[in-house]
Amino acid sequence: MIIIKTEEEVELMQISALLVSASLTEIAKVLKAGMTTLEIDKLAAEFIADNKSVPSFLNFHGYPHNICTSVNDVVVHGMPNNVPLRDGDIVSVDIGVFKNGFHGDHAYTFMIGEVAPEVIKLVKVTKESLYEGIKHCTVGSRLGDICNAIQVHAEKEGYGVVRELVGHGLGRSMHEDPQVPNYGRKGSGILMRENLVLAIEPMINMGTKDVFTEDDGWTVKTGDGKPSVHFEHDVCIKKGTAFVLSNYSPIEIAEKANSNLNSSYYEL
Numbered sequence: 001m002i003i004i005k006t007e008e009e010v011e012l013m014q015i016s017a018l019l020v021s022a023s024l025t026e027i028a029k030v031l032k033a034g035m036t037t038l039e040i041d042k043l044a045a046e047f048i049a050d051n052k053s054v055p056s057f058l059n060f061h062g063y064p065h066n067i068c069t070s071v072n073d074v075v076v077h078g079m080p081n082n083v084p085l086r087d088g089d090i091v092s093v094d095i096g097v098f099k100n101g102f103h104g105d106h107a108y109t110f111m112i113g114e115v116a117p118e119v120i121k122l123v124k125v126t127k128e129s130l131y132e133g134i135k136h137c138t139v140g141s142r143l144g145d146i147c148n149a150i151q152v153h154a155e156k157e158g159y160g161v162v163r164e165l166v167g168h169g170l171g172r173s174m175h176e177d178p179q180v181p182n183y184g185r186k187g188s189g190i191l192m193r194e195n196l197v198l199a200i201e202p203m204i205n206m207g208t209k210d211v212f213t214e215d216d217g218w219t220v221k222t223g224d225g226k227p228s229v230h231f232e233h234d235v236c237i238k239k240g241t242a243f244v245l246s247n248y249s250p251i252e253i254a255e256k257a258n259s260n261l262n263s264s265y266y267e268l
Helices: 007-030 037-050 117-134 143-155 249-257
Strands: 068-071 074-076 090-099 102-111 167-169 176-180 197-200 203-205 211-213 220-222 228-230 233-236
Touching: 007 037, 007 090, 007 102, 007 233, 007 249, 037 068, 037 090, 074 090, 074 203, 074 228, 090 228, 102 117, 102 228, 102 233, 117 143, 117 197, 117 203, 117 228, 117 233, 143 176, 143 197, 176 197
Parallel strands: none
Antiparallel strands: 068 074, 068 090, 074 220, 090 102, 167 176, 167 197, 197 233, 203 228, 211 220
């Protein structure tokens, strides 16, 4: 069932979304080679608790951590561990929080140190594809318009668009209808209605679109071992222009200020 939010509920959802953005910003300030993803998990958990909220992911269908940290060829749902991050790694950090009765849920991919040029381009194009999809998050568009815009932007560069994992509606439940694939046919699918809130999240692979899940039941990896990038925004459907509830700006400022991170794709 598709749940349309009231204006008051959208305001509450923005608070949750911005708390995720703030959590990602705290990580962007300190992330560097040598850190472990378990350290990142602890930092996020403490920041979320300090803001009187709870992590949406912890114990979700048995998931044992507070956030997801997906490194290099891990597409999504990477579980934090004690392996130090290395120079040249990319890591997608996906965070959910529950506050005031509503979830916020989005992700950002960081580049650590000297990253290969072809990976930098993949990060840039994936982020662009997210915004291409958001352009169609307006009243009167169809779901397929969003999905197609993401697919076209990524595939024109020869990248693989993951089929098995999708974006989704968001609200009092972390996963609501409708599902939002990152591929589709323009003009197809349901009509977008005002105050429908979606988590738009392209997952784009450098090589094959095929993925597999490891034996832990969570970690999804690319079928060919090549890198994957994941960006995600929380978006409210509006007339004319979409209302993006989450905010990448403070994350990007912290990313550029942290000399241990690579932000060169802004210059491409």
